[in-house]
Amino acid sequence: MPMKIEPDAAGMSESRLERITEHFATNYVDTGKMVGCQATVVRGGHIAYHRSLGLMDREKGTPMAEDAIFRIYSMTKPIASVALMQLYERGAFQLLDPVHRYIPEWRTLQVGEVQDDGTVTTVKPSRPMNVRDVLMHTTGLPGGLFPDNPIDAAFGEARAALPEQTLESVTALLAQHPLKFHPGTHWNYGLSTDIVGRLVEILSGQPFDDYLREELFEPLGMVDTGFFVPEDQQPRLAACYQYRPANTPSLMEGPFANGILKPRSYLSGAGGLVSTTHDYVAFCQMLANGGQLDGRRVLGRKTLELMTVNHLPGGATLQDMAMGGFGEAGFEGVGFGLGFAVGQGPAATTFAGSAGDFYWGGAASTAFWVDPSEDLFVVFMTQLFPSVAYPFRAQLRALVYQAIDD
Numbered sequence: 001m002p003m004k005i006e007p008d009a010a011g012m013s014e015s016r017l018e019r020i021t022e023h024f025a026t027n028y029v030d031t032g033k034m035v036g037c038q039a040t041v042v043r044g045g046h047i048a049y050h051r052s053l054g055l056m057d058r059e060k061g062t063p064m065a066e067d068a069i070f071r072i073y074s075m076t077k078p079i080a081s082v083a084l085m086q087l088y089e090r091g092a093f094q095l096l097d098p099v100h101r102y103i104p105e106w107r108t109l110q111v112g113e114v115q116d117d118g119t120v121t122t123v124k125p126s127r128p129m130n131v132r133d134v135l136m137h138t139t140g141l142p143g144g145l146f147p148d149n150p151i152d153a154a155f156g157e158a159r160a161a162l163p164e165q166t167l168e169s170v171t172a173l174l175a176q177h178p179l180k181f182h183p184g185t186h187w188n189y190g191l192s193t194d195i196v197g198r199l200v201e202i203l204s205g206q207p208f209d210d211y212l213r214e215e216l217f218e219p220l221g222m223v224d225t226g227f228f229v230p231e232d233q234q235p236r237l238a239a240c241y242q243y244r245p246a247n248t249p250s251l252m253e254g255p256f257a258n259g260i261l262k263p264r265s266y267l268s269g270a271g272g273l274v275s276t277t278h279d280y281v282a283f284c285q286m287l288a289n290g291g292q293l294d295g296r297r298v299l300g301r302k303t304l305e306l307m308t309v310n311h312l313p314g315g316a317t318l319q320d321m322a323m324g325g326f327g328e329a330g331f332e333g334v335g336f337g338l339g340f341a342v343g344q345g346p347a348a349t350t351f352a353g354s355a356g357d358f359y360w361g362g363a364a365s366t367a368f369w370v371d372p373s374e375d376l377f378v379v380f381m382t383q384l385f386p387s388v389a390y391p392f393r394a395q396l397r398a399l400v401y402q403a404i405d406d
Contacts, residue, residue, distance in 0.1 A: 099130060154177060
């Protein structure tokens with residue numbers, strides 16, 4: 001992956017950018033806390049910084065390759081959201097349309113209320129779930145990943161019993177389970193972006209993976225992004241590791257880490273993709289360019305602006321509305337748009353950045369952010385689960401912004 005590094009053209013200090021290398025090599029890679037990583041900083045369309053550090057596979061002793069493939073988990077969500085908003089641009093739906101217009105079996109969805117004895121009673125939603133809720137994680141859908149209440153637990157058990165999981169079958173199953181809250185009243189991380197993927201299928205008439213390939217990956221040159229790693233490309237797949245307190249991380253095995261080694265029936269818009277730094281840089285450059293890359297427009301500039309403003313009611317933040325205590329961004333001073341967290345400014349978030357920057361991350365500590373005010377974006381790739389193991393993201397922000405030199 002040839003990259004022309006031009007810190008001066010990007011208005012950034014090469015010597016100060018090297019603090020990124022020093023910090024991650026000294027504090028994480030050399031200590032064994034992190035096996036390896038890649039970091040890329042782009043400003044004004046110029047690559048200011050790019051480094052590959054450490055190993056992509058500790059057990060095999062394989063150095064971090066420039067074309068390493070990473071499990072991006074929840075960094076799938078912004079891609080899925082852009083795909084759905086492409087269909088918005090074609091007049092396929094409006095944001096306030098009730099979801100049951102497109103998923104009729106959801107017309108009778110109820111809201112569950114957990115009683116003191118753990119039983120669940122149901123009531124009618126205060127309003128129908130709409131498409132904006134689906135893009136914003138304000139649906140109330142159970143998730144099953146974090147079974148912290150009986151509604152999640154019941155859905156998770158029923159989902160595990162499905163003979164085959166597809167976006168269609170899981171969507172149908174959700175019709176049989178109550179919501180955890182009235183749509184629009186809370187923000188809750190879960191299956192909402194899988195339903196984004198299902199809506200793409202319904203509205204486009206195409207399988208989700210085919211739509212993404214034709215409408216996003218091929219136009220943007222994202223040749224290594226998909227829902228599985230072909231067998232002949234698997235030597236490029238970075239190994240995934242589990243954080244262990246006061247110890248070196250352990251190699252992750254099982255379906256969560258390695259379900260991407262063969263084609264799957266469940267095409268998760270919430271977390272199913274693998275990608276490379278090169279491919280995700282292309283996606284972010286498209287975002288930074290207002291929806292186009294190298295003369296190929298995949299999204300309108302005003303549509304992207306609609307996606308990257310805070311849609312939480314009354315200017316609320318995730319701290320005000322989050323339920324369940326988990327997300328791939330901080331909650332304080334952070335709003336949420338249509339598929340992206342939206343920073344409300346450095347004083348509100350208490351980390352370096354600009355008001356209106358937008359971002360997200362993945363479960364294995366991958367991250368990106370786009371700062372329109374500085375015409376800057378950053379892509380960080382590694383494979384360490386969970387993403388809260390170390391404060392990589394806040395540290396990287398400080399290291400990037402201190403290097404701006406114009």
